[in-house]
Amino acid sequence: MSPRPNIEAADPERVTGVEGPPHPPSPPLSLADGLDRIVSVLAQAIVVVTGCALLALLLANVVARYTLGGGFSFAQELPERIFPFFIMAGVALAAQRGGHMAVELLPDLLGRRGRQVVRILAQLCVVAGHGVLAVVALDVAGISWIDQSPVLGLPASLSYYAIAGGAAAVIVATLALILRLFVIGPEAMPTPNPEELGL
Template identity: 45%
Template sequence: MSRFYSAVDLIAGIIVAFARLVIIVSGIALTLVTTANVAVRYLSASGGLSFAQELPMLIFPWFIIAGIVLAAHAGGHMAVEWLYDKLAGQSRTMALIVANAISVAAFLVLAYQATVVAEIAGAEHSPVLQLPNSIGYYALSIGAVLVSIVTVAATARVLRLGWDHRLELKPEEVAL
């Protein structure tokens, strides 16, 4: 069982590192493209960069879903905590397991449906960059699978270490 927990922790760690990288790279890209477009718009009569209208729409979903993955991993997403406060011991842990199982199932259904829609949207392409319109849907699909995996990891963390280790938020990771 120890190997299982180690593998789950390793996979969750890789996913978290990947999500952080996606946030950094996409955040920088969004900032650079938007800043360049504003600068060109004010410095020239062309009205801005033609691709700068499309690129943020393609990058933004990756930025958002990476943040959702990090929030799910840390336990920082929205949750209904009052139920857990009313329960104790095994019943509280069982409620968490049931809630997380429902969440995992819902995210896997979302991943599947986003893939179905992505296949349909892939027939259309953006006017300037000629990229398929499915990119955002694939971001959602991939992100939903990653949220499912980190939710399983969070559940495993509670089963292995106890209720006090349910959340993994650190003070330096919380923005006020």
């Protein structure tokens, strides 16, 4: 399932959920859909695999503590290396679905065209910020591979690669949103599902 903001797929036409004519399929929207599908499938797979691995490690360690009188020596190291992948995949999914915090005061004061420009500029800032994050994370990963966990010998650089990969996924998802903002307008901004919002 590809999470697309305010847009429902229809074969002949694209329905945006906003007032006005539906948006027919176009190359930019098809590209945005493809980018979203890639990010969504990869991020969901990473969340499921790492979430199950974290749960299995926790369960195995608890069982070992009660049955063997002590936990597994690797049970603390492995989650430290897995958890960043779990978190960054979730960050990418939240970026796709509009689940991150945002201040809406300025766009609400503007007309439709002004909202479109402000939202595109804001998304370009997201791309730039995550680009810097990815580059810095890769730099740190390059020097932190020597720091290895004592039991399994896993390099600390894995966590930084997770951060860089998550930042790249956010960039791809944001570029897909920018394409939609150009073609559709400010109505293309994702609306988070109320059930997914915290209080």
